[in-house]
Amino acid sequence: MPRSPLVIGVDSSTQSTKAAVTDAATGELLAVGRAPHRVTGDGGARESDPEEWWTALGEAVGAALAEAGADPSAVTGIAVAGQQHGLVVLDGAGRPLRPAMLWNDTRSAPQATALTDALGGPASWTARAGSVPVASITATKWQWLRENEPAVTKAAAAVRLPHDFLTERLCGEAVTDPGDASGTGWYATATGGYDPVLLDLLHLDEPLLPAVAATGGARAGSLTAAAADALGLPSGIAVAAGTGDNMSAAVGLGLGGQGLLDHPVLSLGTSGTVFAATTTRPDSVALNGFAAADGSYLPLGCTLNCTLAVDKVAQLLGLDREEAVPGGEAVVLPYLDGERTPDLPTAAGLLTGIRHDTTPQQLLGAAYEGAAFTVLRALDEVLRACGLDPAAPEVAARPLRLIGGGAQGRAWTSTVRRLSGRAVIVPRSGELVALGAAALAASAATGEDPVGLATAWGTGAGPELEPVERDGEAWERVASVLDRATPALLT
Numbered sequence: 001m002p003r004s005p006l007v008i009g010v011d012s013s014t015q016s017t018k019a020a021v022t023d024a025a026t027g028e029l030l031a032v033g034r035a036p037h038r039v040t041g042d043g044g045a046r047e048s049d050p051e052e053w054w055t056a057l058g059e060a061v062g063a064a065l066a067e068a069g070a071d072p073s074a075v076t077g078i079a080v081a082g083q084q085h086g087l088v089v090l091d092g093a094g095r096p097l098r099p100a101m102l103w104n105d106t107r108s109a110p111q112a113t114a115l116t117d118a119l120g121g122p123a124s125w126t127a128r129a130g131s132v133p134v135a136s137i138t139a140t141k142w143q144w145l146r147e148n149e150p151a152v153t154k155a156a157a158a159v160r161l162p163h164d165f166l167t168e169r170l171c172g173e174a175v176t177d178p179g180d181a182s183g184t185g186w187y188a189t190a191t192g193g194y195d196p197v198l199l200d201l202l203h204l205d206e207p208l209l210p211a212v213a214a215t216g217g218a219r220a221g222s223l224t225a226a227a228a229d230a231l232g233l234p235s236g237i238a239v240a241a242g243t244g245d246n247m248s249a250a251v252g253l254g255l256g257g258q259g260l261l262d263h264p265v266l267s268l269g270t271s272g273t274v275f276a277a278t279t280t281r282p283d284s285v286a287l288n289g290f291a292a293a294d295g296s297y298l299p300l301g302c303t304l305n306c307t308l309a310v311d312k313v314a315q316l317l318g319l320d321r322e323e324a325v326p327g328g329e330a331v332v333l334p335y336l337d338g339e340r341t342p343d344l345p346t347a348a349g350l351l352t353g354i355r356h357d358t359t360p361q362q363l364l365g366a367a368y369e370g371a372a373f374t375v376l377r378a379l380d381e382v383l384r385a386c387g388l389d390p391a392a393p394e395v396a397a398r399p400l401r402l403i404g405g406g407a408q409g410r411a412w413t414s415t416v417r418r419l420s421g422r423a424v425i426v427p428r429s430g431e432l433v434a435l436g437a438a439a440l441a442a443s444a445a446t447g448e449d450p451v452g453l454a455t456a457w458g459t460g461a462g463p464e465l466e467p468v469e470r471d472g473e474a475w476e477r478v479a480s481v482l483d484r485a486t487p488a489l490l491t
């Protein structure tokens, strides 16, 4: 009996790795394997051992193949989508010289400010790199490492992002893609290559960096015999260039040049992100003007505090996360990890507006409101970056696609609907990043367009929840507290 080819999409995100065994013809998700990895560090430090990502990738692939009952010899391609921005520094044998500094490590905030000034201010950065350096951007971490651990930067034989570190372990080739490269701060979205002026500013030698493939679905190489042994897969199968996790989610949703454009997405995971795919190169100092995985662009706003921060508040209150009710007069800015949008790297959480009759359930609801407000506030800027007027009725009526772990929670969906006043589409599959990577893997194996494939698979489909009346009072209450507290949160 003829069997369908299978592909494996890997989502190597902040808290865990997920591997999706997917039918390459239909996009059916046969099984998802999961393996956690650790994030360590206190104060502003957030680090992970890249070797743990590699071990977790093997465990997740093994678990997914076993659960699917799949014949590994049917697998024709694999691709990795990873948490963005992490700085991986390797020795000549491809071993990490130190743990990776992650996207939510805020120690490099002073270096971000200095680099912004050194190039002549924010607009000079967006003109080249598409984004203004904040502590999340990889370039600021490289600068921090140069200043604080010069022996490591001097010994560096290779500099990688999380996804291209894993891709290289799979196929032995040093390859990245435009999407994840555009989060480094040394890749120019204006020219589609590494920027010599930025590399010079950072004292970073281009030979340390991977080649940039044309798209995330381009074939980076073939699975090596060693990787095939480690994963239980056939050697020689296609390994795609892969991409960043947000870019991969866009592919999984069918967003990009050959799919939907200018449709907003809200992702609720460790980070909160809001983005849309567009063909216009973004150039806003208020956003990250990323490239997408397929040659289009991905203007994106990102917060550091989303599901983990709200879950922490629930834990402190001794409540289940679903016991939240609207916050009433209480306002919680749950900036437990500092914040990125707005740029408040040393901020801590803030609670205000409590009365004698304030309930724990309201305090939890206020934490949801604070986290949802912070990321939703970037939505209008994303729409403007797509050349849209956010106030135009047709644009205001566009539903939000809601993804990430938080999209599975009732309290999250109801808070987002109430604060945005928009209809919300929750894709049936909770694994859009891994499914996007599966489409990239299929593209590398067959040469087909990954966004077109994901669109045909229908992986972004799901029920549309009706809009509810926008809670403008809650919105204004949080906005007013944030505006007034900003000077204090900056110190």
Ligand SMILES: Nc1ncnc2c1ncn2[C@@H]1O[C@H](COP(=O)(O)OP(=O)(O)O)[C@@H](O)[C@H]1O
Residues within 6 Å of the ligand: 013, 014, 015, 016, 268, 269, 270, 271, 307, 308, 311, 321, 403, 404, 405, 406, 407, 408, 409, 410, 412
């Ligand atoms: N049903 C749910 N309701 C609310 N939050 C959830 C639910 N399921 C998972 N989460 C949260 O989602 C987060 C994981 O989401 P995910 O998008 O996988 O994160 P990441 O990609 O950053 O690793 C966890 O912090 C978890 O608390």
Ligand SMILES: O=C(CO)[C@@H](O)[C@H](O)COP(=O)(O)O
Residues within 6 Å of the ligand: 013, 014, 015, 082, 083, 084, 085, 103, 136, 183, 244, 245, 246, 269, 270, 271, 272, 273, 288, 300, 302
């Ligand atoms: O830094 C960003 C986007 O710019 C984050 O979105 C990271 O890519 C981490 O993603 P998650 O682990 O939250 O999915």
